[in-house]
Amino acid sequence: MRGLPEIIFLAASVFGPHVSLFSRAGLCLLLCNKSDLKESAEITEAEIANMRCELGFPFLYTSAKTGENVEHAFLTLSRMLLKVMMAP
Numbered sequence: 001m002r003g004l005p006e007i008i009f010l011a012a013s014v015f016g017p018h019v020s021l022f023s024r025a026g027l028c029l030l031l032c033n034k035s036d037l038k039e040s041a042e043i044t045e046a047e048i049a050n051m052r053c054e055l056g057f058p059f060l061y062t063s064a065k066t067g068e069n070v071e072h073a074f075l076t077l078s079r080m081l082l083k084v085m086m087a088p
Contacts, residue, residue: 027077027080027081027084028055028057028058029057029058029059029060029073029076029077029080030051030052030055030057030058030059030060031059031060031061031062031073032048032059032060032061032062033062033063033064034063034064034065035061035062035063035066035068035069036063036065036066036068038061058076058080060072060073060076
């Protein structure tokens with residue numbers, strides 16, 4: 001039986017290409033939460049790197065517990081949105 005991380009990872013790989021089709025100009029950001037628990041992760045760095053390449057989305061590790069990259073994620077997505085809105 002698969003654990004929740006593998007199910008979420010599988011869902012992202014299945015739905016990711018569809019998200020980019022419907023998202024305005026591919027406005028997506030892939031976030032991998034619980035970066036404070038990397039050593040106990042059930043998904044390998046290689047699997048994350050592979051998905052990142054397949055989907056072509058920018059990527060950040062985040063942690064709600066420590067706050068790592070949370071603000072950076074919002075700022076990155078905001079910049080991406082502004083870039084799309086300002087394009088001719």
